[in-house]
Amino acid sequence: MAIITPGTRRATFAIGDERAARRVVDLLNEALDQGEAAVAAFERRDGGWDISVHFAELPDETSVRDLVGLAAGGDVAQRITFDTVEAKDWVKASLEDLVPVHAGRFIVHGRHDRARVPANRLGIEIEAALAFGTGHHGTTRGCLLLLGEVLRSRQPRRVLDLGTGTGVLAIATARALRRRVLASDIDPVSVHVARDNARLNGAGHLVKAICAPGFSAPEFARRGPFDLVLANILANPLRQMATPMAAHLAPSALVILSGLLPHQAQGVIASYRARGLVLRRHLVNGGWSSLLMQRA
Template sequence: MTATLTPATHRASLAIGSERNARRVVDLMTESFFEAQAVIAAFEGPGGRWHITVHFAEPPDQTSIRELVGIAAGDEVAQAIAFDTVEARDWVRTTLDQLVPVRAGRFTVHGRHDRAKVAPNQLGIEIEAALAFGTGHHGTTRGCLELLDDVLKAYRPRRVLDLGTGTGVLAIAAAKALRIGLLASDIDPLSVRVARDNARLNGVGDLVTTIRATGFSAPQFARRGPFDLVLANILANPLRQMATPMAKHLAPSALVILSGLLPPQAQSVIAAHRSRGLVLERHIQVEGWSSLLMRHVD
């Protein structure tokens, strides 16, 4: 990775006594900013306090940052956030090179510098360091990977969709495990490009077809479906809204893995899909986030 020097970066720093709340802050920050906008690092310090640093390419909206942190960790922590400016440095490498590989079932998500740490019996998913946050280090992605690993132990789908692919981690994992062609979509053109590049980096560029699409509007969904397995790590509201079109693109007995929702949101997402003929098979929580495995029974 080449140096990424900037004239200056803008930093928000805070300390939290609860690991759970620290992870929630990191997760919400990750969900709220694109990779090019912010880089987030969290470290456990003496006495069990967690120190979180967020580097922004542009001056952040301090009020919005405090509101976001307040949701996850309370107003007292939010008001104690310190904002300052950091002189030029390779801040992407400084913060992200400290990320360790993350294992989820048979999958290991890692950066380029950790290739050698992937065990022989693991399927490595390499993500460029500048794009590492919001991938395997996020509880929603880890939950999806764990459910995917369990599903593939007893089931071999032929038509797979990764809806809202982001950096392409789930599509890459499925392609590596199944060695079949699959479809990956995202509403964001930058994510489509990043997912395509990551698929090539991981040797599955010929298997993962990436498209830009809103919901199920693109004609490729009809041509490539009906799907036997859908992976959708998005957010609770879009998952509820897309329950009906998703059901129309599912094969009989298809499996659907849903994530991107907090535990209190899980029941409404389950209910939205139950009314469209899907039943819950598993519900797991990873780092304060829910992931669901549902089966199409209509």
């Protein structure tokens, strides 16, 4: 079924650093009613940030500029561009360029490419959806490549996919090992999508997806300590979770970390090295870094 979104009004602007971007995003989220607008921030490779705000109804442009000006200054506020995003069948449009992604023994594909999966590869069917992670992003592919390397020599028994998104990493691990995997995300939509995708891939009985921030849920203690953790998130959350993650690792556990730009990798490596982990592999794929670390 086609999913057509109506034309919406959008505000876009660039900002110089992460701290300023967070201030702007926090203020906009606080000032705009939930459901009135959706705010997104994306880091560029040069270290700057692009921010976009999609509005459900026609916004008061002066008020939006005033809000941004409070958090980031008048110069940034004046550079805001307002435009209209045309109505579009987003699922159809996303599938047009969604070709199968090869990542070692794994192939991530859409429903329309089921027949293109070779018999000697493990196909994971993931449709374009609201949750992050169709396999086409360099971070997801990097995690799958490192996962393939790990599974050539080890058979971890207790596995966690932290920040699961569409569930692609949890599904890949569960199907390759034929063992249960715990998957978590802070976003309820992602948890729902991950559960649906696990069932679609015949792994619904193996993947348990829960909604939880960080390591706060009791399920982490019950299912740990973990022999393998996959965390495809972002640099800052990964650094912040180094201590609680280390507390949930089994001896000699392996950790796959991604969502990092290459210049951010050393900071993340240092955070985990301080908690007793050593770097085993640093993979750069599609302009993104993925790390394989091990508890010493």
